Amino acid sequence: MSTVLEQIEQQIAKLSAKAVRKNTGTIRTLADGVAKIDGLSDVMYNEMVQFPGGAIGIALNLEENEVGCVILGDVSQLKEGDEVKTTGKLLSVPVGKALLGRAVDALGQPIDGKGPIDAKETYPVEKIAPGIIERKSVTQPLLTGIMAIDSMIPIGRGQRELIIGDRGTGKTTIAVDTIINQAKINKVGLASGDPKFRPVYSIYVAIGQKNSNIVRTIAALENAGALEYTIIVAAPAADNAANQYIAPYSGASMGEWFMENNMDSLIVYDDLSKHAVAYRQISLILKRPSGREAYPGDVFYLHSRLLERSARLDGKGSLTALPIIETLAGDVSAYIPTNVISITDGQIFLETDLFNQGIRPAVSVGLSVSRVGSAAQLKATKQVAGKLKGELAQFRELAAFSQFGSDLDAKTKSQLDRGARVVELFKQPAFDPISIELQVVTLWAMQKGYYENLTISKVMSAAASLRTFMTTRHDTLLTKIRTKAAVDAEIEAELKTACDSWQSTFSA
Amino acid sequence: MSVQSKAAEQFARQLLKLSVVDGSVSPSQVAGVLEYVEAHKPANAVMVLNAYKRLVSAELSRSAAIIEHAGPISDAIQKSIAATLTAKFKRTITTTVKSNPDLLAGIRVRLGDDIFESSLSSQLTSLAENV
Ligand SMILES: Nc1ncnc2c1ncn2[C@@H]1O[C@H](COP(=O)(O)OP(=O)(O)OP(=O)(O)O)[C@@H](O)[C@H]1O
Ligand SMILES: [Mg+2]
Numbered sequence: 001m002s003t004v005l006e007q008i009e010q011q012i013a014k015l016s017a018k019a020v021r022k023n024t025g026t027i028r029t030l031a032d033g034v035a036k037i038d039g040l041s042d043v044m045y046n047e048m049v050q051f052p053g054g055a056i057g058i059a060l061n062l063e064e065n066e067v068g069c070v071i072l073g074d075v076s077q078l079k080e081g082d083e084v085k086t087t088g089k090l091l092s093v094p095v096g097k098a099l100l101g102r103a104v105d106a107l108g109q110p111i112d113g114k115g116p117i118d119a120k121e122t123y124p125v126e127k128i129a130p131g132i133i134e135r136k137s138v139t140q141p142l143l144t145g146i147m148a149i150d151s152m153i154p155i156g157r158g159q160r161e162l163i164i165g166d167r168g169t170g171k172t173t174i175a176v177d178t179i180i181n182q183a184k185i186n187k188v189g190l191a192s193g194d195p196k197f198r199p200v201y202s203i204y205v206a207i208g209q210k211n212s213n214i215v216r217t218i219a220a221l222e223n224a225g226a227l228e229y230t231i232i233v234a235a236p237a238a239d240n241a242a243n244q245y246i247a248p249y250s251g252a253s254m255g256e257w258f259m260e261n262n263m264d265s266l267i268v269y270d271d272l273s274k275h276a277v278a279y280r281q282i283s284l285i286l287k288r289p290s291g292r293e294a295y296p297g298d299v300f301y302l303h304s305r306l307l308e309r310s311a312r313l314d315g316k317g318s319l320t321a322l323p324i325i326e327t328l329a330g331d332v333s334a335y336i337p338t339n340v341i342s343i344t345d346g347q348i349f350l351e352t353d354l355f356n357q358g359i360r361p362a363v364s365v366g367l368s369v370s371r372v373g374s375a376a377q378l379k380a381t382k383q384v385a386g387k388l389k390g391e392l393a394q395f396r397e398l399a400a401f402s403q404f405g406s407d408l409d410a411k412t413k414s415q416l417d418r419g420a421r422v423v424e425l426f427k428q429p430a431f432d433p434i435s436i437e438l439q440v441v442t443l444w445a446m447q448k449g450y451y452e453n454l455t456i457s458k459v460m461s462a463a464a465s466l467r468t469f470m471t472t473r474h475d476t477l478l479t480k481i482r483t484k485a486a487v488d489a490e491i492e493a494e495l496k497t498a499c500d501s502w503q504s505t506f507s508a
Numbered sequence: 509m510s511v512q513s514k515a516a517e518q519f520a521r522q523l524l525k526l527s528v529v530d531g532s533v534s535p536s537q538v539a540g541v542l543e544y545v546e547a548h549k550p551a552n553a554v555m556v557l558n559a560y561k562r563l564v565s566a567e568l569s570r571s572a573a574i575i576e577h578a579g580p581i582s583d584a585i586q587k588s589i590a591a592t593l594t595a596k597f598k599r600t601i602t603t604t605v606k607s608n609p610d611l612l613a614g615i616r617v618r619l620g621d622d623i624f625e626s627s628l629s630s631q632l633t634s635l636a637e638n639v
Contacts, residue, residue, distance in 0.1 A: 019617070019626040039621035065517065
């Protein structure tokens with residue numbers, strides 16, 4: 001008996017005393033966060049390598065006699081001749097629910113001063129996107145809480161919808177509104193105790209932004225009570241290019257954890273233009289050949305492999321992506337914008353002109369599309385907003401024409417009038433998402449002509465007053481609309497009585 | 509890497525091939541190579557020789573293992589390490605020993621850019637990393 005145990009112990013001793021093999025190299029040159037390393041003959045592509053002092057690098061260029069590594073973290077301690085070791089591991093980040101409510105850097109380390117994160121699992125940062133067989137088409141809505149989007153450019157869970165526009169046109173605001181709306185829906189849904197309710201967890205990846213902007217976004221989320229359902233991954237402008245390059249992939253891994261574990265999640269990449277610039281910097285320092293606009297040849301793959309990781313998996317969860325791209329002077333035909341447009345399932349195009357005219361959110365209805373979302377749109381929204389997109393696009397055209405002539409026939413006049421009301425109706429302040437049942441009520445009232453007799457400038461406040469009226473007095477009706485998700489005869493009758501009584505109070 | 513240094517690197521590689529006989533660097537071949545360079549003065553001779561030196565030293569380090577140890581190490585152990593490495597890499601590998609008290613206890617064998625380590629200090633480090 002004891003000899004058997006002895007044998008086992010010997011075996012254990014043998015194993016634990018076994019020599020560990022490590023492959024090493026020395027730093028030959030070091031510049032701009034990229035090290036060229038001699039040796040490392042066994043290193044794998046994308047493997048993590050260990051630098052002295054705790055910094056880690058990723059082997060990106062494997063050449064005949066040197067290895068090019070980007071360094072994540074502090075490079076100021078490193079010098080030529082330092083020894084570098086392979087780790088045999090791919091770069092991984094912590095994943096799981098422990099990260100919710102936290103702000104982390106590109107490697108998943110906390111930066112919010114709230115102490116260590118107790119994550120049980122890690123996921124590799126680079127993962128192959130799910131294949132065709134595992135995927136399922138998009139059929140469940142992801143509500144942004146922005147009326148113009150939910151009614152005309154609906155987004156489904158697992159979709160990739162690009163938000164594109166010039167600087168300062170409200171791109172970030174739309175993404176943050178969407179995150180806030182998910183938190184609101186989560187709170188209502190989880191409180192209702194409905195076993196079929198699927199909460200959406202959000203990840204906001206800030207790439208190359210000013211720290212002050214990131215702080216503002218976090219504050220907005222916190223004020224709205226949305227931070228507890230959100231992970232912030234920040235690689236601000238002051239971080240080196242390697243961190244900015246990795247951050248979106250880290251965020252995607254965190255989102256994939258939710259997807260793989262039968263939950264729904266939403267990821268915002270703010271923004272991929274700066275991501276492409278960070279990657280261009282790395283590529284140029286690594287002396288990779290450059291192409292159009294000095295971007296390297298694989299810049300398309302850079303974003304396609306990232307966005308392909310968003311999906312709805314059969315029998316599991318989903319990962320919806322809202323990538324953001326900044327354009328210059330509305331030019332969507334520049335290299336990076338065209339690339340990302342071609343990878344995504346549609347885009348929300350924001351226009352500076354509209355923004356400056358006070359039409360906010362400045363969504364250009366004509367240029368925005370959602371290629372798969374209508375399959376996911378709720379029946380109720382379809383019923384009240386089915387034709388709005390076409391109508392609004394026609395209105396913009398007519399409005400442009402009517403500037404030239406004053407003699408308009410009655411039909412055109414009424415069309416213009418109605419269009420102006422719809423535009424007014426879709427104006428919505430920042431960080432104030434509207435629940436889908438209130439959207440239905442607002443649009444139903446539009447459809448039935450309740451705003452017809454108001455002066456146009458009053459429409460927005462009238463709609464807001466209708467919503468307050470409904471929330472305070474007709475909560476059961478709202479719940480009914482939410483659970484049925486369609487407007488049937490019964491709901492229609494109740495809506496009519498409610499709106500009639502509102503109209504008397506409002507005009508009075 | 510400039511075009512010149514690339515060409516120099518390639519030339520140095522060819523010179524290295526000439527210098528290796530049966531998997532190890534042959535002193536007489538190296539002498540021959542140096543004579544040739546002396547006589548023909550190829551373009552960028554300094555660059556070529558620097559690259560050549562780097563390649564030869566890498567090649568030499570691939571067959572000369574350095575055994576660092578803390579605590580006594582017997583001749584027999586040294587021989588058995590040399591024999592094991594020779595068998596594993598299928599080329600003659602010589603060993604030299606060097607005392608390194610930083611290891612606390614155990615040995616570390618460095619061969620080329622590989623390190624094989626079984627020492628108390630490395631186990632403590634990995635323990636610290638995994639706790
Ligand atoms: N719907 C809105 N109503 C009123 N103000 C808005 C609205 N959307 C955005 N804004 C304001 O417009 C400004 C710019 O918005 P935001 O930061 O979202 O734009 P952006 O396109 O992300 O800008 P950047 O290019 O700097 O990232 C902010 O001050 C914001 O408060
Ligand atoms: Mg922004």
